[in-house]
Amino acid sequence: MLFADGKLRASRPVDPDARAPGLPRAAADDGAHGLWTQVLEFLKSRINKEGYETWLAPTKGWAVSDDALEVSVPNGFFADWISQHYAANVREALVSISGRDLKLSFRARDATDAASLRRPSAVSPRPGGDNGARLHGRYTFSNFVVGENSRFATAAAHSVAERLGVAYNPLFLYGGVGLGKTHLLQAIGNHALTQNPRLKVHYVPAETLFLELIQAIEKNSRLEFKQRYRVLDLLLLDDVHYLVGKERLQEEVFHIFNHLNDAGSQVVFTSDRPPREIPTLEDRLVSRLGSGLVVDVQAPDLETRVAILKQKAALEDRELSHEVALYVAARIRASVRELEGCLVRILALASLTGRPITTALAEEATRGLVDVPTLPDGNAIVAATADAFGVTVADLRGPRRTKQLALARQVAMYLLRKTLSMSLKEVGYCLGGKDHTTVMYAVEKIDKLRITNLELDARILRLTAGINRG
Ligand code: ADP
Ligand code: MG
Numbered sequence: 001m002l003f004a005d006g007k008l009r010a011s012r013p014v015d016p017d018a019r020a021p022g023l024p025r026a027a028a029d030d031g032a033h034g035l036w037t038q039v040l041e042f043l044k045s046r047i048n049k050e051g052y053e054t055w056l057a058p059t060k061g062w063a064v065s066d067d068a069l070e071v072s073v074p075n076g077f078f079a080d081w082i083s084q085h086y087a088a089n090v091r092e093a094l095v096s097i098s099g100r101d102l103k104l105s106f107r108a109r110d111a112t113d114a115a116s117l118r119r120p121s122a123v124s125p126r127p128g129g130d131n132g133a134r135l136h137g138r139y140t141f142s143n144f145v146v147g148e149n150s151r152f153a154t155a156a157a158h159s160v161a162e163r164l165g166v167a168y169n170p171l172f173l174y175g176g177v178g179l180g181k182t183h184l185l186q187a188i189g190n191h192a193l194t195q196n197p198r199l200k201v202h203y204v205p206a207e208t209l210f211l212e213l214i215q216a217i218e219k220n221s222r223l224e225f226k227q228r229y230r231v232l233d234l235l236l237l238d239d240v241h242y243l244v245g246k247e248r249l250q251e252e253v254f255h256i257f258n259h260l261n262d263a264g265s266q267v268v269f270t271s272d273r274p275p276r277e278i279p280t281l282e283d284r285l286v287s288r289l290g291s292g293l294v295v296d297v298q299a300p301d302l303e304t305r306v307a308i309l310k311q312k313a314a315l316e317d318r319e320l321s322h323e324v325a326l327y328v329a330a331r332i333r334a335s336v337r338e339l340e341g342c343l344v345r346i347l348a349l350a351s352l353t354g355r356p357i358t359t360a361l362a363e364e365a366t367r368g369l370v371d372v373p374t375l376p377d378g379n380a381i382v383a384a385t386a387d388a389f390g391v392t393v394a395d396l397r398g399p400r401r402t403k404q405l406a407l408a409r410q411v412a413m414y415l416l417r418k419t420l421s422m423s424l425k426e427v428g429y430c431l432g433g434k435d436h437t438t439v440m441y442a443v444e445k446i447d448k449l450r451i452t453n454l455e456l457d458a459r460i461l462r463l464t465a466g467i468n469r470g
Contacts, residue, residue: 036061147304175297178335397432
């Protein structure tokens with residue numbers, strides 16, 4: 001610590017918080033405070049506003065000596081970030097203000113927090129310890145929300161993790177971007193390691209494997225490279241579509257796989273498409289990759305997207321109302337990664353402004369992010385229909401079945417299906433959990449009624465126009 005060396009500047013104003021040498025200080029040093037305030041002034045006009053507000057504004061000068069300045073920051077992240085991104089600017093400021101090249105150091109206000117933040121591995125527990133598996137502790141089965149889209153893939157992954165090399169070998173998971181393949185792949189590793197921490201597990205994206213191979217070729221250490229992979233109990237190879245056009249890598253993967261397979265070790269692959277659809281993949285590799293179980297992971301339906309959002313919010317110790325979750329889930333359909341991105345923005349906006357998480361806030365936070373920006377959401381359609389028929393939203397979603405209510409409900413189902421292209425199941429869900437056959441019947445009925453009942457047709461046209469206007 002800076003103060004322990006007793007080298008604090010003599011010219012510094014008298015410190016009311018004087019203490020015995022070596023004891024931690026309880027308050028900042030006025031000299032340091034003044035100097036740092038000038039540094040901040042200097043930097044304010046030189047770096048972008050957002051960067052300044054985020055990283056520099058929350059800092060304070062803490063202590064200054066002849067050759068060093070200590071700055072107080074909220075936590076270790078700030079220290080790392082400022083050192084990496086603004087070190088040169090700060091130095092320039094210090095030299096121009098004080099005429100000295102002071103050595104900069106940081107003091108985290110939350111010391112314990114800082115220690116853990118600085119070492120990411122400490123906050124992401126690794127079930128198997130740091131054994132080189134390269135697994136992220138967050139990717140577990142318990143953190144994975146299972147929907148119809150992923151039920152089979154999850155079951156297969158789980159059973160592989162329980163019985164390595166026995167159940168399905170290799171297991172090949174494929175699906176679109178951001179649908180949870182990497183999550184499931186790593187969950188297998190994490191689960192296997194909790195069962196047996198001594199297992200040799202290794203997760204590697206095909207791209208990294210490629211770089212390792214190139215390096216091995218350059219360094220003439222191919223044998224070592226091979227050896228590293230051949231001793232594994234479980235190899236998790238992510239994104240094998242990357243093998244396209246890389247014959248040498250395909251060859252290596254083929255040999256590694258054969259070796260592991262002969263030794264009874266488990267291999268799991270992921271890809272954005274099934275083996276036979278990966279162009280230019282050698283036939284023998286295609287047949288190897290597909291020789292075990294090939295399962296797809298599909299996009300989650302509305303109900304699963306809602307559940308994922310709520311779970312992710314809960315992991316952040318925040319609660320998301322059903323209405324807000326539904327609002328976001330109805331707009332972001334393509335990938336769970338995007339869904340996560342939206343949630344992060346919503347939570348950030350709520351915490352930065354201290355506002356409650358409402359649909360309006362969600363709309364503000366996700367503006368410009370959504371798949372179809374002008375897409376009306378399910379809640380709005382249900383509300384507009386209720387309004388047009390003089391019934392309440394609760395009634396529409398509830399079980400009561402008067403003639404008027406039944407018709408209004410069918411129209412709402414029809415509109416959700418036609419204007420938002422929701423699946424039958426999603427429509428049912430949006431209306432309080434009605435069965436998909438009920439929805440199918442409703443859509444067909446309204447389609448027919450529109451031809452004979454002109455008054456109803458006009459009503460629907462008005463509703464549709466209103467919906468599209470937003
Ligand atoms: P992929 O590898 O298919 O591109 P990822 O596994 O990286 O997708 O998933 C993207 C993000 O979405 C990850 O943060 C992952 O934890 C999350 N995710 C995907 N599917 C689910 C799910 N069913 N439940 C919880 N989180 C999920
Ligand atoms: Mg992935």
